[in-house]
Amino acid sequence: MPTKKWILFDIGGVLEVVDDDAWQQQWWERWRAVVGLEPSAFEARIAEANLPSIDVTVGTEPAFWAAVGTALGLDEVQRRTMRADFWDAYCGTGNHDLIAYARTLSARAGTAILSNSADGAREEEERRFGFSEVFDPICYSHEQGVNKPDHEAYRRALQRMGADPGDVLFIDDHQVSVDGAEAVGIRAVRHLDNATTIAAIEEFLRG
Incomplete structure (x- = not known):
């Protein structure tokens, strides 16, 4: 039986259109x-x-x-x-095109979230964007007790997904978080725009 692959998304700057740095x-x-x-x-x-x-x-x-x-x-x-x-x-506003694409992945991969967050984010983002309909698990830093790029943040997400690092592709808009994922063996790409991110996901799923 083929190993299940996972696409692990950040939220701010990826699934949400917002300038995390400003x-x-x-x-x-x-x-x-x-x-x-x-x-x-x-x-x-x-x-x-x-x-x-x-x-x-x-x-x-x-x-x-x-x-x-x-x-x-x-x-x-x-x-x-x-x-x-x-x-x-x-x-910010929802990256609705990327969220809609993630919804199409259910037959080919698990979809999950790993995001630095603030207490209250789960309720606020669920009300706005309904993330739980598309992503499971949703791993928030305020619930896990650790922020990216601490390696433990990624390890806890892997545990919740029940996945090996090599079976996961992580998408984040900050290079430091991409580097943190790669340090624990997760393949990761920096989100620049939807087209390049979707292309990277498709390449990962073909591999």
Whole structure:
């Protein structure tokens, strides 16, 4: 019986159209302007808030937003608005063509996700894009407790897929994450555009 192959996708910058390298800074700057603080004062308040690490922990999102709201003197409506704006910026827009292509792969390969994330991402991205209909497992850093490119992130994803490294192709928009996958024996390609990514997947599945 042939060994099952897997296509393992990153989310931000791959399945979602969003600039991973810029959106967070732009979002913080937007809210600095909203609250009317100078950069140094804003940064000091955020630093003093001692925000929880929502990228590697579960159940910490409420504490994160409560601390942000207190640090910046936001009322409840402002805090809710800030949170909604965060998730809109975080999720960007769906790469619907690539998601639709991934849906067609079910007869030839498993499809899964490995993504650095923030607590709350599973619910927000599921509501917007319905990832669970296409990808299983979905391995989020805030649930696994470790971020890419730490080798353990990939090992935990392999364990959940029940796959050997050589049977997996990983797609990510950051070279450091591609390198991390290759370091544990996973074949990986950097996502530049849909056409080249799809071509790489097709080549992998033919191999």
